[in-house]
Amino acid sequence: MAPTKNSSDSKAEDARQTAASLLSSASSYAHRSLDSLISPSTRQRAYDTTASFASDQPILFSFIAFQVLFSLLPILLFISFALSTFFLTLCAAVIFTLFWTGVASLFLIPTLFITSALAVLCWGSSVGSFVVARWLYHHAPAGVFPHSSGTSSPGTDVTSDGAWKDVQVKQFDDVKSLE
Incomplete structure (x- = not known):
């Protein structure tokens, strides 16, 4: 069914009103x-x-108006070119930086793993040495006080089987008590 002339006119009028409203x-x-x-x-x-x-001053005004009219488009194009170049360069710099940071992290992560392992190994051996030295300190004789006079030098009274004789051992429970 073909639209009548009236309905096409009303559609055109509606389109004009919508365009005018916009x-x-x-x-x-x-x-x-x-x-x-x-x-x-x-x-x-x-x-x-x-x-x-x-x-x-109509002549000077018209000269300035024509200069602005004809120069405005090239100036706007140049400004848009400069800004787009700046943003392109900025994005390229960010991408370049991220890429090389990623490549550098391929070297950094294994290096940190090795150095961390060495640090834990050194720390563990230091703590182990401290614990062993403290245990030896607490269980070794801290002072020898002979109570008998013998032929050997003072503090070294030893029986024939190699055992200590008349030895007093001082036990320290706290390292601060030594100070």
């Missing part, structure tokens, strides 16, 4: 954004100053 919304949004950036009074002063300059 343009009105976009325009009001632009005005609100511009008002938040530059106050309306400052903008009005700039318009008034520009209008008075255009009416006072």
